[in-house]
Amino acid sequence: MAVVVSLEGERGKRDRGLDALLSLVKDDLERVNQTILERMHSPVALIPQLASHIIAAGGKRLRPLLTLVSAKMCGYDSVGGRHVKLAACVEFIHTATLLHDDVVDESSLRRGQSSANAVWGNKASVLVGDFLFSRAFELMVEDGSLSVLAILSRASSVIAEGEVLQLITANDTETSESAYLEVIRAKTAALFAAACRVGAVVATRPTVEEMALESYGLNLGIAFQLIDDVLDYSAKQAVLGKAVGDDFREGKITLPVVLAFLRGDDDERTFWRRTLEDLDQGEGDLDRAIGLMTKHGSLAATVERARHYGAIARDALGVFKPGPEKSALIDIVDFCIERAY
Amino acid sequence: MAVVVSLEGERGKRDRGLDALLSLVKDDLERVNQTILERMHSPVALIPQLASHIIAAGGKRLRPLLTLVSAKMCGYDSVGGRHVKLAACVEFIHTATLLHDDVVDESSLRRGQSSANAVWGNKASVLVGDFLFSRAFELMVEDGSLSVLAILSRASSVIAEGEVLQLITANDTETSESAYLEVIRAKTAALFAAACRVGAVVATRPTVEEMALESYGLNLGIAFQLIDDVLDYSAKQAVLGKAVGDDFREGKITLPVVLAFLRGDDDERTFWRRTLEDLDQGEGDLDRAIGLMTKHGSLAATVERARHYGAIARDALGVFKPGPEKSALIDIVDFCIERAY
Numbered sequence: 001m002a003v004v005v006s007l008e009g010e011r012g013k014r015d016r017g018l019d020a021l022l023s024l025v026k027d028d029l030e031r032v033n034q035t036i037l038e039r040m041h042s043p044v045a046l047i048p049q050l051a052s053h054i055i056a057a058g059g060k061r062l063r064p065l066l067t068l069v070s071a072k073m074c075g076y077d078s079v080g081g082r083h084v085k086l087a088a089c090v091e092f093i094h095t096a097t098l099l100h101d102d103v104v105d106e107s108s109l110r111r112g113q114s115s116a117n118a119v120w121g122n123k124a125s126v127l128v129g130d131f132l133f134s135r136a137f138e139l140m141v142e143d144g145s146l147s148v149l150a151i152l153s154r155a156s157s158v159i160a161e162g163e164v165l166q167l168i169t170a171n172d173t174e175t176s177e178s179a180y181l182e183v184i185r186a187k188t189a190a191l192f193a194a195a196c197r198v199g200a201v202v203a204t205r206p207t208v209e210e211m212a213l214e215s216y217g218l219n220l221g222i223a224f225q226l227i228d229d230v231l232d233y234s235a236k237q238a239v240l241g242k243a244v245g246d247d248f249r250e251g252k253i254t255l256p257v258v259l260a261f262l263r264g265d266d267d268e269r270t271f272w273r274r275t276l277e278d279l280d281q282g283e284g285d286l287d288r289a290i291g292l293m294t295k296h297g298s299l300a301a302t303v304e305r306a307r308h309y310g311a312i313a314r315d316a317l318g319v320f321k322p323g324p325e326k327s328a329l330i331d332i333v334d335f336c337i338e339r340a341y
Numbered sequence: 342m343a344v345v346v347s348l349e350g351e352r353g354k355r356d357r358g359l360d361a362l363l364s365l366v367k368d369d370l371e372r373v374n375q376t377i378l379e380r381m382h383s384p385v386a387l388i389p390q391l392a393s394h395i396i397a398a399g400g401k402r403l404r405p406l407l408t409l410v411s412a413k414m415c416g417y418d419s420v421g422g423r424h425v426k427l428a429a430c431v432e433f434i435h436t437a438t439l440l441h442d443d444v445v446d447e448s449s450l451r452r453g454q455s456s457a458n459a460v461w462g463n464k465a466s467v468l469v470g471d472f473l474f475s476r477a478f479e480l481m482v483e484d485g486s487l488s489v490l491a492i493l494s495r496a497s498s499v500i501a502e503g504e505v506l507q508l509i510t511a512n513d514t515e516t517s518e519s520a521y522l523e524v525i526r527a528k529t530a531a532l533f534a535a536a537c538r539v540g541a542v543v544a545t546r547p548t549v550e551e552m553a554l555e556s557y558g559l560n561l562g563i564a565f566q567l568i569d570d571v572l573d574y575s576a577k578q579a580v581l582g583k584a585v586g587d588d589f590r591e592g593k594i595t596l597p598v599v600l601a602f603l604r605g606d607d608d609e610r611t612f613w614r615r616t617l618e619d620l621d622q623g624e625g626d627l628d629r630a631i632g633l634m635t636k637h638g639s640l641a642a643t644v645e646r647a648r649h650y651g652a653i654a655r656d657a658l659g660v661f662k663p664g665p666e667k668s669a670l671i672d673i674v675d676f677c678i679e680r681a682y
Binding site: 208215261263304311315 | 646
């Protein structure tokens, strides 16, 4: 049971902030993992083989956790099990996008292991991604709620839109902050928002709570992605055993780059164009990139931006009564941001 | 020439931050004022009478100033005079919305003087507002650029949408931060964005500069409105000779209220519902409201949110070369935010 092992085994220090969340819904998460294992089964052996490779690769299960804790905070009776199915559905959507991302980005590594496309090739990765998407839809349809179907299918198409938008803006050093924000709102934050919102829907809570969880998830998702983008250039990332500079090597335009470019002079912009548009990179270029970001404070500014979205996420939870689930959701905001340090 | 007097006469301390901007485009602004005077003329004497009452009432001309300085920063040759006409057009749109706002809000005061509706009645205010809107469109059509028409007519309809949205959410203490942001983005920030953007359009600058000015204006406009909302509850406002608590008395739901409500307990929410939803207000209620905002830090948090948008506005200008116009636009961001202190 590789999936369970990856969750209870040796987790990185960065995941410790998740412990409170985890302990609140431990049994439910176990059921989510069971559902994932069952539902990725197929008579075509390559499918569970490839899918389990990525699903078991040590993801934090952050998105399904958000669904479980949101549902619990909303008073959903966990015996019903709708939240478990929908949490698995959310993880399937996420995993499908990871598989497709790695193909598009031509990545050979994912969470320190060979990526699925590196092992089984692009075609298999694309198709198993499609399989997981379809399975996610099957799980939603089984749930039977048109509201849930609307929320999650909308999130799926927004994610796809975000990926296409990212493709279009890729390697464009003149990407604006708002264009970048549009991309991460779509490709990352929309699923966080949907994952949280369905928690209120299964508990048949009023619209104001649905929208509060949607806003919580959306803003948490934006903060999460901003910090991810900071970590890619940060020494902290190296301490966590992850490669620094992946985004740089791929020419990905993230906010630390956008701000360093905007704040830089002509000479510096020539550097950014050579390295990120022409992908003409040599020794010392990553160090220079990090040096310019430090000089212009663009990493710190990105963390500041993340704090803003984190603050909105926290305040959005104000409509809920105090309790351990609410506290855990608030802590997760801090966890997402403070992991930058 | 009441208009000119109102600009060069005794201006409040809060306007000092505008001086750099003002001195850069002094002559052009004089031409804008001339255009405004000429174009609000009508054989129907009530129209210039009512219009000059509000136009001369001591507005900061912030929006037309943004058009003039943006055009100058983009290298527009001011002899052409398109920027002057369009700046006047922007001020007409702004003034029209003020006239209609005062009718909708049933305000009897505007900038310390009797509002137009208080003097001439609601019907005249609505119709002169329509006249100014139409004149704004005439000015745009005279300019002859379809791009400019598209930008400013879109801004006009977004403003109207924002006003309707505000009407719908009025007196609803459960308004979310994102719903509130949607309102101010539409009713305030859209015109700031358009005012700046046309500066790049008349100078036929590339899209990236148009969008940078749009983003600058949009984020500046959001920050500006957030601080306006803070000032309505702040002692600073009293020092400036303006009434404190207008929004409270009208039951307007602004971010300081949204956050105090979200961060408050049941007892406090009962207070907010009574005062802002039922408009059942008594002596000491405004003080209690300000007390709760202080207790929960909701005024400080709103200023923090404004800083975030201000930072984005500043960074958006990164695509422009250094120069006095760019510096003035950056200073205006600080001015808009620091007037809260």
